Amino acid sequence: MIYPICIYGSPVLRKVAQDINPDYPNLKQLISDMFDSMYQSDGIGLAAPQIGLSIRLFVIDGTPLVEDDPSLKDFKKAFINAHIVERFDEISRFSEGCLSIPNIHEEVDRESKIRIKYVDENFEPHEEVFEGVAARIIQHEYDHLDGILFTDRLSPIRRQLLKSKLSAISKGKFSTDYKYKLAK
Numbered sequence: 001m002i003y004p005i006c007i008y009g010s011p012v013l014r015k016v017a018q019d020i021n022p023d024y025p026n027l028k029q030l031i032s033d034m035f036d037s038m039y040q041s042d043g044i045g046l047a048a049p050q051i052g053l054s055i056r057l058f059v060i061d062g063t064p065l066v067e068d069d070p071s072l073k074d075f076k077k078a079f080i081n082a083h084i085v086e087r088f089d090e091i092s093r094f095s096e097g098c099l100s101i102p103n104i105h106e107e108v109d110r111e112s113k114i115r116i117k118y119v120d121e122n123f124e125p126h127e128e129v130f131e132g133v134a135a136r137i138i139q140h141e142y143d144h145l146d147g148i149l150f151t152d153r154l155s156p157i158r159r160q161l162l163k164s165k166l167s168a169i170s171k172g173k174f175s176t177d178y179k180y181k182l183a184k
Helices: 027-040 132-145 156-170
Strands: 045-047 057-061 076-098 101-119 125-131
Touching: 027 045, 027 057, 027 076, 045 132, 057 132, 076 132, 101 132, 101 156, 125 132
Parallel strands: none
Antiparallel strands: 045 057, 057 076, 076 101, 101 125
16 A cells, blocks of 8 residues: 655644554554555655654665665665664764655754664564664654654754745645645
8 A cells, every 4th residue: 555645734743653562453564555655755764654653663775875875785674663872973964855845855964873772573672873874864764753854953044944835835835746645
């Protein structure tokens, strides 16, 4: 099933998502559908709040970026009940976009390394350190679980300059090739 993407202005994008347990209904199918929805939308990451579910789940596939960063070759994962426990190393700036905020890309500062605890789709626990682009992708998707959008990480002046564009997006005034859902 291809889920429509919740667009900027949808209340679910501002909620702090809840942990789930192993008996969450149809979890493996949901993860599969999230990957399919992400691929259909030409994304490299997708968080459950972006499809209207306020649960701590996101999927990532860095394969489209392998040409620029070979370390992303096998970087395809589902993160459940993720919690970043440490952010460290230098701050780096990188252009980010988001399926929930179509057609806007901005330079965002993030730490270049993170340590994260999560469980996989079999509820096996993991604690791993990621760096570079992988750490950036994780932080972007992780923010969705805490109700944070990448535009929140911009300077106040930059956010002010984007205000009218974001308002237009929330009203459906944009063009995209993937299915989406506006706030009701």
